[in-house]
Amino acid sequence: MLNIKSNSCLKAMVSLLFSSLVVFGRGSYAYADFDYSEHHYKTYNNTKEDVSGKEAYLASVYSKNPELKNSVPANNYILELQKIVADANGLKIGTYTKAGDYKRVVQPVILAIGRNQSSNLGNYQIFLGTESLRDTSGYEYGNGKQSRNPYMDAGIIWEIGHEIGHGVLNHGTVRPGGSHGRVTAHEEDADRIAWYTLEKTSDFGWGYAFNVKYAYRTDHCNEEYVKKKTNNKLWISGTSPSDVQYKLNINGKWHNARNLYNILIESNYKLKQSTNESTYKDFTIALGQLGFIYSKEKKIDVAKITIVPENKYTYKKSKLIYRSSNMPNGYKTIAFFNSSANDIAAFWNKGKYTEKEGYSYKDACNDLDELKSKKENTSASWEKALIIAIKYAGIDIFNGHDYFR
Structure with a gap:
């Protein structure tokens, strides 16, 4: 295990990590630039991390994934369902502030308009693609005449549960060029979190x-x-x-x-x-x-x-x-x-x-x-x-x- 002796060393390590995060999601696989590994969380155990670079980080993600630029904060309907998922998994919806928060906190999701893939960009953010939600649940973003139904709710709960699964299981350890089998295994592991999430809700299952x-x-x-x-x-x-x-x-x-x-x-x-x-x-x-x-x-x-x-x-x-x-x-x-x-x-x-x-x-x-x-x-x-x-x-x-x- 690494022994972090100084803040400068810590900052150097954090800087070095800006090259290897997997963006996990349903569908194709893309890679961003931040590595949240279990090893580093254990190393930094409860050390206050600098999150001031969040906006710069997201800007970098947007530049590499231009389809994410057309994104908006989730509406109350989606946030209500996210709370059901968070409660079922013992998580709070809030802001990531310190090491280990990936096991305790999930940030409010963002809707990626027109995107056909949902992604977990590490602990900073989960993006739900509106086309992916349509595919999974039948939800049509922007259709004010669409009636809500339990099948749609369950599908969205599944999708959010899957992406949260990548976070709580800390799947940022798979790097570009790594085994595709490991990526596939991570997708299945996240599916299990989604499955168990449905099990743990009162109205779905x-x-x-x-x-x-x-x-x-x-x-x-x-x-x-x-x-x-x-x-x-x-x-x-x-x-x-x-x-x-x-x-x-x-x-x-x-x-x-x-x-x-x-x-x-x-x-x-x-x-x-x-x-x-x-x-x-x-x-x-x-x-x-x-x-x-x-x-x-x-x-x-x-x-x-x-x-x-x-x-x-x-x-x-x-x-x-x-x-x-x-x-x-x-x-x-x-x-x-x-x-x-x-x-x-x-x-x-x-x-x-x-x-x-x-x-x-x-x-x-x-x-x-x-x-x-x-x-x-x-x-x-x-x-x-x-x-x-x-x-x-x-x-x-x-x-x-x-x-x-």
Whole structure:
């Protein structure tokens, strides 16, 4: 280990470092000019570092990456999501001031307008490319008419979590000309931080990785990880949202989530007439959320499930949650709904659900037939179909009931 004996020596070392930082991000790999290595943090242990050169540093970065010049501070929406990521990882949003802050502090992100790559420029700054966000989450910067939705939130949380991952894992030690395998490994490690970030949020989680483009390239996001955590009940496989599959193990036989959902609604001709991909996506997300709950609880206690008004976000009126001290902040959201909490609760509580009898396939079909008899094909009807799917295909299967026919 180096022994820093003087300020002049320290300044010389810092000056020497201005030649080797990797700019990490999703997509192509670029290199900037500042090296934050674990070795140097240990060497400088809590030594006050001079950050007065921040503007000069950023100016140098801009000169080498002209596409970054068209950048703006993140809006309140993005900053709100960044806070969710920071809180989930035990970080504070603030200014980098001393050695080791990369493990404690993340600076407010900056939006790089029109850029198709997001990057972590060391501890000084994270840039989120607006085209990259569009690709990952569907977020369209500058579109004031775009409606916020949970899929978009989860995608942005994933992207911020990935870039923060590069920071907390201190990936500035890979230098130009180094092993591409090491760079790839760092990208996968940052993906894991993003994956775990979703796990550690109350309203998002495994289910939402279904809709995130880059959530399937690491070994922690494949079937073995989830199967092990859920005692071989849930399997998530694939390399992108276009080919990902969620399957449930019912008495030793694997059933595709889409096929299972189709079976559940096939008796309802009116609903079947118009395929509702959004509701199927919500169903798949709910399976992922229930799988996570099961991985922590080892049994899903229906008494811990409740409907509450949604006052945290703007896109839904109510949500189905699971309350438990094993969940992040005491709860995990299973599904969001446009209908009011009272309406959803009334339908959720309809019919008998006991630990012994559960909610049978016959019960599910009867409830679907009742929806059909009302000759509705509204969003409220689809939400009721989603509730039926969650009660039957989700909770009962995780609790081991053998109702599948």
